[in-house]
Amino acid sequence: MVKSEAVQATADISTESADNDLLVEEAYEAMGSDRSGNGSAESKHPKWEKWIENFKRRGWILVFILPALIYVLIFCYGPMYGILTAFQDYMPGDEILGSNTLWVGWDNFNTFFSNPNFGSYFLNTFLLCIFGFIVGFPLPIIVALLLNSIRKPKIKKGLQILYYAPHFISLVVLVGMMKLIFGSDGLLDQLAIKLGGSENGLQLFLKPEAFRPLFIFSGNWQDFGWSAIIYLAALAGVDPALHEAAKVDGASRFRRIFSVDLPAILPTIVMLMILSVGNLMSCGYEKVLLMQTGGNLETSEILSTYVYTFGLMDGHYGVGTAAGLFNSVINVVLLIIANFTSKKLANQSMW
Amino acid sequence: MNKKIIAGIMAVTMCAAAAFTVTGCGGGKGSGHEFTVLAVKEETVKDYNDMQVFKDIAKETGKDVYWTFNTSTQYSNNTDPVGIKGIDAIYHSGFSNLKLNDYGKRKRIVAIDEYLDSMPNFKKILEDRPDIREALKSPDGHIYSLPRVEEMGLKTYPNILFLNKKWVEKLIDNGNMPEGVNITKEQLVDGLDISRNEFKAILQKFKDNNMDDSIADNDEVPLAFVSDNWQGNESDFIASFGLPENRQHKTLVNGKITFTVEDEKWFNAIKEMNDWYNKGLIRTAAFDQDQDTFLAKGQDGRYGAFYWWEKNTVVSKDKRDDYIVVKPLKDDDGNRYVGPSNELEVEKSACVILGTCKDKAGLLSYFDKFFEPDYSAQINYGSISAGAFLPEKNADGMLVPNDDHGAQSADDFRMQNAAYGVVYLTEEVFEKNVVMESRAKLRKEILAEHVIPYTYPGAEPIPNLNYTESELKILSQYEATLGKNIKSYMTNAIIGASVPSKSDWQKMISNNRNSIDKIKKTNQDAYDRYVATIGKTN
Numbered sequence: 001m002v003k004s005e006a007v008q009a010t011a012d013i014s015t016e017s018a019d020n021d022l023l024v025e026e027a028y029e030a031m032g033s034d035r036s037g038n039g040s041a042e043s044k045h046p047k048w049e050k051w052i053e054n055f056k057r058r059g060w061i062l063v064f065i066l067p068a069l070i071y072v073l074i075f076c077y078g079p080m081y082g083i084l085t086a087f088q089d090y091m092p093g094d095e096i097l098g099s100n101t102l103w104v105g106w107d108n109f110n111t112f113f114s115n116p117n118f119g120s121y122f123l124n125t126f127l128l129c130i131f132g133f134i135v136g137f138p139l140p141i142i143v144a145l146l147l148n149s150i151r152k153p154k155i156k157k158g159l160q161i162l163y164y165a166p167h168f169i170s171l172v173v174l175v176g177m178m179k180l181i182f183g184s185d186g187l188l189d190q191l192a193i194k195l196g197g198s199e200n201g202l203q204l205f206l207k208p209e210a211f212r213p214l215f216i217f218s219g220n221w222q223d224f225g226w227s228a229i230i231y232l233a234a235l236a237g238v239d240p241a242l243h244e245a246a247k248v249d250g251a252s253r254f255r256r257i258f259s260v261d262l263p264a265i266l267p268t269i270v271m272l273m274i275l276s277v278g279n280l281m282s283c284g285y286e287k288v289l290l291m292q293t294g295g296n297l298e299t300s301e302i303l304s305t306y307v308y309t310f311g312l313m314d315g316h317y318g319v320g321t322a323a324g325l326f327n328s329v330i331n332v333v334l335l336i337i338a339n340f341t342s343k344k345l346a347n348q349s350m351w
Numbered sequence: 352m353n354k355k356i357i358a359g360i361m362a363v364t365m366c367a368a369a370a371f372t373v374t375g376c377g378g379g380k381g382s383g384h385e386f387t388v389l390a391v392k393e394e395t396v397k398d399y400n401d402m403q404v405f406k407d408i409a410k411e412t413g414k415d416v417y418w419t420f421n422t423s424t425q426y427s428n429n430t431d432p433v434g435i436k437g438i439d440a441i442y443h444s445g446f447s448n449l450k451l452n453d454y455g456k457r458k459r460i461v462a463i464d465e466y467l468d469s470m471p472n473f474k475k476i477l478e479d480r481p482d483i484r485e486a487l488k489s490p491d492g493h494i495y496s497l498p499r500v501e502e503m504g505l506k507t508y509p510n511i512l513f514l515n516k517k518w519v520e521k522l523i524d525n526g527n528m529p530e531g532v533n534i535t536k537e538q539l540v541d542g543l544d545i546s547r548n549e550f551k552a553i554l555q556k557f558k559d560n561n562m563d564d565s566i567a568d569n570d571e572v573p574l575a576f577v578s579d580n581w582q583g584n585e586s587d588f589i590a591s592f593g594l595p596e597n598r599q600h601k602t603l604v605n606g607k608i609t610f611t612v613e614d615e616k617w618f619n620a621i622k623e624m625n626d627w628y629n630k631g632l633i634r635t636a637a638f639d640q641d642q643d644t645f646l647a648k649g650q651d652g653r654y655g656a657f658y659w660w661e662k663n664t665v666v667s668k669d670k671r672d673d674y675i676v677v678k679p680l681k682d683d684d685g686n687r688y689v690g691p692s693n694e695l696e697v698e699k700s701a702c703v704i705l706g707t708c709k710d711k712a713g714l715l716s717y718f719d720k721f722f723e724p725d726y727s728a729q730i731n732y733g734s735i736s737a738g739a740f741l742p743e744k745n746a747d748g749m750l751v752p753n754d755d756h757g758a759q760s761a762d763d764f765r766m767q768n769a770a771y772g773v774v775y776l777t778e779e780v781f782e783k784n785v786v787m788e789s790r791a792k793l794r795k796e797i798l799a800e801h802v803i804p805y806t807y808p809g810a811e812p813i814p815n816l817n818y819t820e821s822e823l824k825i826l827s828q829y830e831a832t833l834g835k836n837i838k839s840y841m842t843n844a845i846i847g848a849s850v851p852s853k854s855d856w857q858k859m860i861s862n863n864r865n866s867i868d869k870i871k872k873t874n875q876d877a878y879d880r881y882v883a884t885i886g887k888t889n
Contacts, residue, residue: 315430
């Protein structure tokens with residue numbers, strides 16, 4: 001998820017600069033002059049002419065988008081027709097659009113919504129993601145601002161590496177480490193038993209109330225440094241002259257963070273916020289599945305694990321697709337709301 | 352030049368891709384064999400192509416069958432095993448009722464009942480045993496899979512309680528026996544008669560003392576089991592509160608489907624387990640370890656008591672005599688109860704034939720031989736020539752198992768040499784054609800003497816029922832959810848630091864009321880139809 005955010009952010013930056021380019025072009029146009037020197041009066045569609053001319057001159061740059069575009073087409077848009085299976089009695093090997101396709105209408109959705117645990121799966125997903133967002137979103141910003149205001153570059157670099165190193169631990173290893181520390185017979189429980197008090201230790205992995213904190217804090221421990229990189233990049237672009245000027249005005253270090261740094265990265269923050277809200281209901285099932293035990297099922301069973309176990313493992317492909325589709329629809333709605341709100345409030349949006 | 356480089360790169364990539372496609376999916380078509388059968392098999396099991404019994408069957412039927420293999424992990428990760436190219440059948444297919452129905456409906460697996468003319472043995476089985484015929488039928492009335500039938504009368508009772516006799520003797524020697532528990536050394540033999548409270552007091556002593564003289568004085572496990580496992584689970588403990596408990600918490604009592612979780616006795620059992628847990632008599636491991644970990648930990652004899660199928664797999668050879676069989680624990684009124692499990696001796700989907708098979712009747716005539724007693728026995732235990740049975744039959748004309756496998760344990764030998772799968776070994780076969788393994792016989796005797804007499808009155812396993820398609824859908828939707836909910840409630844209640852509250856249990860029941868009622872009704876309807884078709888089982 002974080003990686004895709006990073007990609008998105010770079011994409012945003014490039015679109016921004018493209019926007020700037022356009023602005024320049026428009027400015028030229030407004031002044032009535034033409035950079036290429038050709039008289040625009042001869043052509044009937046000066047805008048088109050210019051576009052074609054522009055394309056001829058700089059069109060090769062588009063080649064750089066090509067891999068990304070192909071990737072998105074093949075792996076994101078291509079498989080989308082599979083959504084149709086949400087309305088079918090489907091099993092692998094069936095034709096998705098053929099004479100033998102068994103259409104069942106909204107049956108799969110009925111099965112999904114009438115699941116006695118539907119409410120709790122939905123709530124679990126929402127709570128896990130929203131808490132994850134509340135803790136996980138501001139943390140990298142704070143870290144980036146603090147790192148940025150360290151004066152000695154060596155310490156800054158060192159800390160930065162220290163912070164983002166855990167990002168490279170694989171999920172399986174991470175959960176393995178957590179079990180060694182917090183699991184039954186783990187470090188923490190051994191201590192608890194040795195120091196007396198409890199007979200069986202805390203057994204955090206079996207406690208439903210401990211699942212969310214464990215999940216969220218381990219996730220953030222792993223990723224806060226990595227997510228901060230984007231903000232650090234944005235902060236690197238802040239004009240030193242602004243800081244100089246603030247210093248001259250007698251602004252403290254703390255004051256400068258609020259009045260110079262923060263406003264500078266605000267557009268990045270807003271953009272990333274819109275993106276994370278759009279991903280709010282999808283926290284990924286892998287880590288949840290790894291952390292699931294018979295004891296914590298009450299809070300650890302979320303929509304995506306349901307799709308995995310019921311849909312894929314038990315072979316109810318149609319219901320699984322329906323559940324996934326439902327999740328995606330919620331995400332899209334959230335994305336639209338977030339985008340609309342930020343457009344109104346901060347005058348900034350994705351489209 | 353640029354173009355040339357790009358063309359070169361493209362050519363190389365294409366070639367690589369082409370090579371990948373060719374090699375990646377290679378090995379599909381069984382080169383020139385009449386039939387290719389995919390079997391689900393672990394690496395440690397011998398190649399079926401080398402097993403004498405399959406060679407013999409092929410020779411007798413004149414069919415040329417080639418076996419290919421998937422490990423169970425490979426197989427379960429394949430979302431569409433029926434779509435694998437170049438195979439004619441899947442052995443150990445293990446499809447659920449719903450999956451059999453789905454594949455059958457699409458004609459991707461063969462309706463076997465249409466080929467009974469080339470299957471004399473199977474045809475006779477279906478005529479002789481209406482219960483098996485009913486069990487195999489899919490909602491549309493067709494039979495889509497070959498069964499596995501192994502009637503030794505063992506699976507209904509997957510738990511036996513064993514107690515560490517050595518440790519109890521030590522308590523007696525040290526005059527450290529709990530107050531009010533009067534057990535003499537002479538009483539410490541198989542079939543120990545003891546109440547739940549006495550048992551608890553003894554376990555408490557196991558917990559408080561360093562029983563195995565080890566340096567670490569906390570490594571003894573007073574009572575071990577594997578929660579929610581098919582064998583050696585906590586069901587018998589809960590049953591001792593007066594319930595027909597099993598892993599699904601669902602039993603047939605006097606023709607009525609009942610859920611044990613609804614009974615307040617069940618809640619009392621959970622409450623007591625919570626107490627045992629917080630006193631350290633049951634360890635957390637019981638709820639989060641798998642079967643293999645349980646077995647590995649038990650080898651050096653650190654279990655004070657445990658529930659399992661048999662003691663030999665749990666404890667290493669030199670410590671086996673330390674453990675004795677305990678009868679089901681007595682409750683306060685001196686009564687004993689055991690709940691029958693729902694593990695059945697007739698299993699569906701041991702083998703399916705694919706719709707793409709060219710000569711269905713031919714392949715089925717080959718599989719039909721599997722049901723003959725001598726072949727069934729060898730498929731289930733290993734070939735005669737491999738040493739699974741003595742080369743000569745006994746005076747009654749029965750196959751006699753060979754118990755001497757040198758350094759190898761009987762379990763390991765069988766794991767390596769037996770194919771399992773499609774067999775027909777009924778009670779009758781074990782009386783007339785095949786002598787039962789000695790360890791199975793031993794277990795049967797223990798059960799007959801110490802366990803079966805205490806079966807909850809009127810309780811029996813739910814037989815293989817014949818559901819309609821909509822019933823199958825209801826079951827698939829509600830059963831998994833209910834199972835998860837009960838399991839999560841149980842685990843939380845037992846390992847909680849505080850005593851489980853009755854209101855929490857009532858809340859759990861009312862939250863799952865809908866599922867319980869739906870499943871109960873579905874099962875009951877199907878059972879009533881079953882009784883109407885074939886009459887009562889016993």
